[in-house]
Amino acid sequence: MINNLEALVPELNEFSVFSNLAKNQILDLCTGGEIIFSNHRDVIFKFGFTADYFGIVLSGAYKLSKPSPLGDDVIVHFSTPGDVIAAFIMAQAKPMYPVSATAMGPSRFLKLPRSIYIEKWKNQPELIFKIQNLLSTRMSLLQDQMVMLKAPLNQKVASLLLILLEKSPAEKGLELPLPLTRKEIADTLGASVESVIRIMSEWSKLGIIQTNDQYIRVVKPEKVIEFLKESYVEMTEKVT
Amino acid sequence: MINNLEALVPELNEFSVFSNLAKNQILDLCTGGEIIFSNHRDVIFKFGFTADYFGIVLSGAYKLSKPSPLGDDVIVHFSTPGDVIAAFIMAQAKPMYPVSATAMGPSRFLKLPRSIYIEKWKNQPELIFKIQNLLSTRMSLLQDQMVMLKAPLNQKVASLLLILLEKSPAEKGLELPLPLTRKEIADTLGASVESVIRIMSEWSKLGIIQTNDQYIRVVKPEKVIEFLKESYVEMTEKVT
DNA sequence: CGCTCGGTTGATGCACATCAAAGGCTGTGG
């Protein structure tokens, strides 16, 4: 088991939380850790359950969602490699997961026991700091979505695609870093699948995007950006 | 000036960030602090500007809003006494305010220079920790709003009123802790003023809520909770 | 081979936004 983790150190070192840390320190912080291999749609923890562990996304992606009173889930975040999940609730007396985490395609997750957080993570100012940064960027993402509240649906979709595209590592080029269904887009934006499909198949016909098995490729990002600017133009036209 | 702050210590000690701290420590952490007295609609900092200071809300309330591409602002948070504002961006190299902060009614704000954060706050694990907690609750509030995305407008309003009511200190009873206009409710929910008004004047007629000068009083919270529980099905049944 | 999952398309209706117009209230300046 320990060996297992040792091989992982170089990979971990790449992530922002563990950059600048010595190998030993990393190993120390991951004591009791366990690698979870998830398949598509596997759930690693569920909303409302006692939070016994937190962890780091190693590869693939997980969606964090919350059940809505109407039955369908709402997606609040997409976690990609390097993302620390559920860390900031570990300090609570009896924490419960505020969201469910579900794998999108085959993924790997380093699962760490809560005790290690209390004993070691919590006492490292640098670490807490970096987690705070992650939290803070996650919050600005949420806020960016809030800003789009009154925009028409096509602009919301455009905005989402561009945000995810930014996250995408350079190798992937114009392809989104995670397999995304239209339903998931709808659940993120609070829209219906059908409406999202109508917008996106339009774009497919125009050659703006492509969907190859699971993955979406934004062929003409400029076009998508134009959709976002539309409101601007209309506004200035109206004002003047 | 220092005397000024000294008198403030008992007040500060009540807030969660400063609980468990000695008087001297608090004073030390507030070195260079300045109390800002705001009037209604005064802006203490503006979206996009260089973030030279952070601070704590002492009394009254401030709304944090972000300009939307459509011109109207979107409100992302209501900050009440004890809330630490803009602290988690202080550590960035050249931070910019991600939101604007505007006073809602007469309010007081303890303005602290960024330098003190870098020099003192950042090195106190306990402090960072408590700020992380504030951040984390702010995030769950945002998530709670996301969950309501697909709900009809009256449920969104109901949810917002109840959330704010929970924040309300016991003395205030059923009155919201901040002066709230219908426009501000609309800007929070991404709705139009008129729609919010139509819903709330309905409730006023039914005696569920009251609006005395600026402040909203939720006379029958049970009724409001009922709106939340109504599923789509029940609703359409009622209408017909 | 039935099953679930993801995508697609069309018809219909409603919950809201939008536009327009007006009255109260507060502050400000001539």
Added chain:
DNA sequence: CCACAGCCTTTGATGTGCATCAACCGAGCG
């Protein structure tokens, strides 16, 4: 002291973006 400008609220009329419902197809899978 009055006029004027902002801000907040209110009400009605009109339009539309998008949800909803219903059906169908292809692909993968146990």
